[in-house]
Amino acid sequence: MEKPNQELEQLAIDTVRILSADAVQKANSGHPGTAMALAPLGHVLWSKFLNYNPKNPDFANRDRFILSAGHACMLQYSFLHLTGYDLSLDDIKNFRQLNSKTAGHPEYGLAPGIDVTTGPLGQGFANGVGFAIAQKHLAARYNKPGFELFDYRIYAITSDGDMMEGVTSEAASLAGHLQLGNLIYLYDDNHISIEGSTDITFNEDVSARFRAYGWHVQEVPDANDIHALELALINAKAETQKPSLIRVRSLIAYGSPNKSGTAGSHGSPLGADEIKLVKEFFGFDPEKSFNIPEEVAEYYKKKGERGIAYEDKWKATFAKYKEKFPELAAEYERAANGDLPEGWADKLPVFKGSDPKMATRQASGKVLNAIAPSLPNLIGGSADLSPSTETNLKEFDSFTSENRGGRNFHFGIREHAMGSALNGMALTKGLLPFGATFLMFSEYMRPPIRLAAIMKINPIFVYTHDSIGLGEDGTTHQPVEQLASLRSIPNLTVIRPADANETAFAWKVAVEKKGGPTVLVFTRQALPILDQDKYGKASNLEKGAYVLSEASNTHDLILLATGSEVALILQAQEKLEAEGISTRVVSMPSWELFEKQDAEYKDSVLPKANKKRLAVEMASPMGWHKYTTDEGDMLGMTTFGESAPADDLYKHFGFTVDNVVNKAKALLQ
Ligand SMILES: Cc1ncc(C[n+]2csc(CCOP(=O)(O)OP(=O)(O)O)c2C)c(N)n1
Numbered sequence: 154m155e156k157p158n159q160e161l162e163q164l165a166i167d168t169v170r171i172l173s174a175d176a177v178q179k180a181n182s183g184h185p186g187t188a189m190a191l192a193p194l195g196h197v198l199w200s201k202f203l204n205y206n207p208k209n210p211d212f213a214n215r216d217r218f219i220l221s222a223g224h225a226c227m228l229q230y231s232f233l234h235l236t237g238y239d240l241s242l243d244d245i246k247n248f249r250q251l252n253s254k255t256a257g258h259p260e261y262g263l264a265p266g267i268d269v270t271t272g273p274l275g276q277g278f279a280n281g282v283g284f285a286i287a288q289k290h291l292a293a294r295y296n297k298p299g300f301e302l303f304d305y306r307i308y309a310i311t312s313d314g315d316m317m318e319g320v321t322s323e324a325a326s327l328a329g330h331l332q333l334g335n336l337i338y339l340y341d342d343n344h345i346s347i348e349g350s351t352d353i354t355f356n357e358d359v360s361a362r363f364r365a366y367g368w369h370v371q372e373v374p375d376a377n378d379i380h381a382l383e384l385a386l387i388n389a390k391a392e393t394q395k396p397s398l399i400r401v402r403s404l405i406a407y408g409s410p411n412k413s414g415t416a417g418s419h420g421s422p423l424g425a426d427e428i429k430l431v432k433e434f435f436g437f438d439p440e441k442s443f444n445i446p447e448e449v450a451e452y453y454k455k456k457g458e459r460g461i462a463y464e465d466k467w468k469a470t471f472a473k474y475k476e477k478f479p480e481l482a483a484e485y486e487r488a489a490n491g492d493l494p495e496g497w498a499d500k501l502p503v504f505k506g507s508d509p510k511m512a513t514r515q516a517s518g519k520v521l522n523a524i525a526p527s528l529p530n531l532i533g534g535s536a537d538l539s540p541s542t543e544t545n546l547k548e549f550d551s552f553t554s555e556n557r558g559g560r561n562f563h564f565g566i567r568e569h570a571m572g573s574a575l576n577g578m579a580l581t582k583g584l585l586p587f588g589a590t591f592l593m594f595s596e597y598m599r600p601p602i603r604l605a606a607i608m609k610i611n612p613i614f615v616y617t618h619d620s621i622g623l624g625e626d627g628t629t630h631q632p633v634e635q636l637a638s639l640r641s642i643p644n645l646t647v648i649r650p651a652d653a654n655e656t657a658f659a660w661k662v663a664v665e666k667k668g669g670p671t672v673l674v675f676t677r678q679a680l681p682i683l684d685q686d687k688y689g690k691a692s693n694l695e696k697g698a699y700v701l702s703e704a705s706n707t708h709d710l711i712l713l714a715t716g717s718e719v720a721l722i723l724q725a726q727e728k729l730e731a732e733g734i735s736t737r738v739v740s741m742p743s744w745e746l747f748e749k750q751d752a753e754y755k756d757s758v759l760p761k762a763n764k765k766r767l768a769v770e771m772a773s774p775m776g777w778h779k780y781t782t783d784e785g786d787m788l789g790m791t792t793f794g795e796s797a798p799a800d801d802l803y804k805h806f807g808f809t810v811d812n813v814v815n816k817a818k819a820l821l822q
Contacts, residue, residue, distance in 0.1 A: 155568055161452055162379065165200075166192045167435040168449045169235070170408055172245065173227035174431060175442045178422045180249040183257065183662030188228035188404035189431075190376055191310060191341055194401060194600065197382045198308060199232040199456060202390075206460030207237035210265040213489065213582060214217070214306045214467050215460075217268045219286045221277025222312035222341060223258035224420065228533040230255050234267045235450065240264055242443060261580070261608045269580055273600050275318025281309045282324040283577020285333040285396070286562070286573065288582050293557035295485050301473045302467075302485075306390070309338045313351050316340065316359055320600070323570035328396045329367030330565075336396035337389045341376070343403045349416045360400055369395040376403035403689065408434045429691075451688075464637050481572055484806040487583040488530040491667060497527040504653035506684025512656045512736040513716070514617040516653035518543030520660045525549065525560070528664065532578070533587030533613070536563025536571050540590035542617045548817070568594050572601030575612040579605065586665065589615035591623075592632040595639065605670040606644040613663045614672045619649065620771035622717050622804060623677040627796025637775040639672055640744055649674040651701075651719035652683045654691035655742055662746065677715045678799055681743055683719070689740070697747025698739055700760050702726055706735040710817055711759065713739045713768040713780060718808065722769055725813035728780030732814075741768075765820050769809055786820055788813065 154429045173188035198218070199205075205215045227248065233240045240254060242266070254753030258272030266594045268284070270749040271277040284307045291303040315321050328336055340359065344351050360370045369392040382401065389397035406418030410430050423431065437444060475482040480746035481602050485493065500781045502523045504516065514520045525531055525546045532552070545561055552559035566570035571588045578586035588770035595602065595616050605612050646669060648659040656675065663671040683701070685691065698713075702723060710729075712722040719740045726736050739758055741747065747755065759766070759780060764784035768777045776790035781787050788807060795802060803809055 159473070161448060164446060164447045165452055166196045166247065167408070167437070168445055169228070169231045171432060171435060171437055171687065172231045172443065172445065174423055174428055176227050176245050176248040176424065178428055178497070179246060179442070181422055182249055183227060183422065184224040184420050185227070185339060185423055186345070186412070187222060187225035187343070189406050189409070190343060190403040190407045191225065191228055193377050193379050194310065194339060194382060195228050195232050197386065197474040199236055200453065201383060202386050203304065203308060204460070205236075205266070205462055206464040207233070207266065207457040208461060210238060211462055211582070212460070212464045212467070214303055214305050217281070217307045219269055219277040219281045219284070219307065219309035220271055221281070221309050221315045222261055223271030223273070223277065226257070226259045226694070229259055229267070229289075230264065232453070233264060235445070235453035237454055238264075238266045238457075240266070242445070246443060249698075264659045269577065273604070274312070274314035275320040276312050276529070276573055276600060277309060278315045278318075278321045279573030280577040281307045281336060281338065282328045282333065282570065282578070284581060285328065285336045285573030285577075286331065286574060287578045287581035288335050289333065289557040290552065291581065294529070295472070295481055297478060300470060300477075303475060304469060306335045306337055309336075310341060311338050313343065313346050313355060314340045317355055317738050320569040320573055323454060323567035324364045324573060325363060325368065325432060327565060327567055327570055327574070330554070332367070332394050332459060333396045337386065338396070338398050340398055340400045341403050342400050343405045345405045345414070345416050345419060347416060347419055354703035360398075363398045365393060369397045371397070371399045373399060373401045376401045377407065410434060431496060431791075436512035442551050484529060486581055488584070491582075492662065494527055497524060500524050500527050501657040501661060502659070504682045506682050506687065508653070508677035508682050510681050511653045512677055512679045513650055513653065513656045514541075514543045514677060516656040517615065517660065517673065517675050518545070519653075520552060520657050522547050524660065524664070528585065529584055531587070531664070532560045532562065532584060533589070534564055534593070535589035536564045536568045537566045538590050541591070542615060544587070544589040544615060562588070564588065569600070571599035572614070575614070576601050576605050576610060577610070579610040579612040580608070585611065585613070587613035587615055591616065591618040592635050593618065593630050594617035595635055595672070602639070602645065602670065602672070603642055605794075608643050609644060609668045610670065611666050611668070612670050614670060615675070616672060617675040619674045619716060620676070621794040621802045622771060622799050624799035624802065625796055631794030632772065633793055634645035634773045634775070634789045636674070636770070637773040640776055644669040645672060646670070646687050646743060646745045647674065648694070648746070649673045649716035650694060650742050651716055651740050652680050652691070654682065654685060655694045658691050658694040659742065676714065678717065680717055681720050683723075692789055694742050695746065696750050696754065697743040697745065698741035700737060700758055701740040702738040704735040704737045705730060708737040708763065709733065709765065709821055710736045711763060711766040712736050712813070712817065713741050713766055715741050715770050718769040721810065722813060723809060724810045725817065728810055729817055734817065735740045736817065750806055767813070767817050767820060769808070769813060771806070784820070786816055787818055
């Protein structure tokens with residue numbers, strides 16, 4: 154006999170609380186308190202609000218769910234398991250163990266149903282803004298009257314930690330400005346973080362703050378009041394012009410007689426004795442662990458199964474859409490599969506050696522504008538620097554609260570939120586986002602760059618003003634250590650092209666890239682265009698490094714450089730040649746692409762037999778030793794820059810033909 158619903162729902166909620174606490178206890182590490190406290194919230198979401206299909210976690214029109222408070226992941230794993238995702242009870246029992254799907258924080262691509270990797274607080278909050286932008290954009294491009302292909306919402310659970318992080322403020326401000334009414338965020342206001350009560354550092358009126366950002370704010374005084382939660386969620390859904398924040402007052406580790414309301418339950422197992430007390434409190438058998446009453450299992454399984462019909466209905470709509478709008482449907486399907494329109498690369502411009510000098514940022518702008526019409530899913534913008542980064546798509550509108558079809562994004566001076574939003578956009582199948590600022594300010598975006606690399610997703614980060622060559626803006630704006638630090642991020646591809654033609658191929662690599670983000674690094678200053686008839690072809694950029702100018706004779710030395718310094722070593726090559734020293738010039742726009750080549754190719758560019766090599770890059774020498782070897786040398790930047798015209802800086806720091814020549818000769822002595 155089925156119990157009355159209210160009782161069953163309570164049993165279901167308490168089951169999740171205990172399951173979460175059991176898993177943390179078994180792992181002997183993790184965060185039980187918040188998962189326990191928010192079980193009612195999870196229950197309401199997964200049983201009554203979220204549209205999802207556990208049998209197809211990627212279903213395009215599913216609601217997105219973000220656990221921005223990623224440490225509370227046992228909450229999410231519990232519901233994924235119970236609603237029928239491919240996440241077994243054994244997976245739950247293996248919480249936080251090697252090779253398990255249930256990592257210490259939710260990881261995209263590891264457990265099914267995780268829409269984004271979270272853990273670094275604030276990121277999930279800001280990723281959601283990207284998800285929301287993406288939904289609005291897809292809807293604007295593909296929805297037609299009677300065909301609401303994309304009408305999903307973005308739900309998130311956020312915490313005190315999220316609210317304290319700066320990126321949240323950036324993202325919330327942007328979301329309010331853009332009127333992203335498809336965002337529904339729940340804020341777990343439990344007054345507890347690791348050091349104890351949040352009173353010790355966090356007293357602002359979060360509701361007033363979010364109202365000021367332009368959000369719709371509601372308050373639910375008790376997280377255990379599922380009726381109030383439901384009402385608030387209904388209101389939030391009805392509010393389509395403003396993003397919604399539902400501030401929910403909760404008691405961390407609710408049900409734990411000695412630990413609820415304390416920081417002690419935030420990040421440590423409750424302890425075997427305390428868990429027994431919790432089980433007694435909820436009327437469960439204190440001796441049983443991982444106990445899921447049959448009726449609870451059945452209840453959530455049925456909730457999950459609704460998703461099959463939900464997706465079937467969508468598929469039927471899409472099939473009709475396909476008949477009526479075959480081109481748009483094909484375009485979406487191709488983009489969602491990660492494929493590119495045939496012939497798009499033919500649009501890449503070719504620059505002539507006789508063309509005037511051109512900064513690679515300028516070349517990048519030309520490339521972007523040449524390919525954008527053929528790549529409808531390429532969207533992007535900058536953090537208030539589009540004139541400097543040359544990233545405006547001239548033929549297209551801006552994305553605004555009135556025009557969701559616009560392809561140019563004005564992220565404002567919010568680099569961190571831009572990076573995180575790009576990740577949310579890149580996680581939405583069918584879109585290829587890019588975002589731009591100065592290379593120096595990549596520092597303001599490192600968390601999302603790293604997370605994009607962890608998630609193996611493909612946003613394109615465009616960074617200009619890439620060295621002391623930017624000149625007078627001085628030390629604060631001149632990157633020195635940024636290339637080395639970006640190159641140290643696993644699974645990130647950094648490309649610093651030497652001229653306009655390499656820039657075109659850099660974009661080709663970035664657009665075609667799968668399985669990780671790309672950083673494109675461009676100059677502010679003009680560079681000569683390398684003659685494609687005289688030198689190695691720019692298409693070799695795809696191999697990461699190539700012989701640009703072969704030595705006239707058996708070479709005595711290899712000169713290596715990236716970006717703007719390639720032109721410098723070409724000049725040095727000529728001068729050395731005139732003095733009877735034969736050198737090979739290698740352009741090395743991307744270490745990561747080079748490392749992917751086979752040993753034979755690598756040896757053909759940098760022969761093991763020739764270890765006399767001089768690398769030149771106006772950046773930290775860190776890491777170059779691998780290519781220059783013990784017998785080589787590196788001309789780089791070992792201090793910060795200076796404020797001065799670029800030509801004076803080149804002389805001051807030794808990036809002159811004469812200095813390169815002298816260093817080369819010194820190596821041969
Ligand atoms: C950017 C970042 N800084 C620090 C941490 C470490 N950390 C994890 S949880 C936490 C406290 C979070 O408190 P709160 O968000 O209120 O979560 P609750 O205690 O309610 O679970 C901290 C500092 C983190 N995960 N991310």
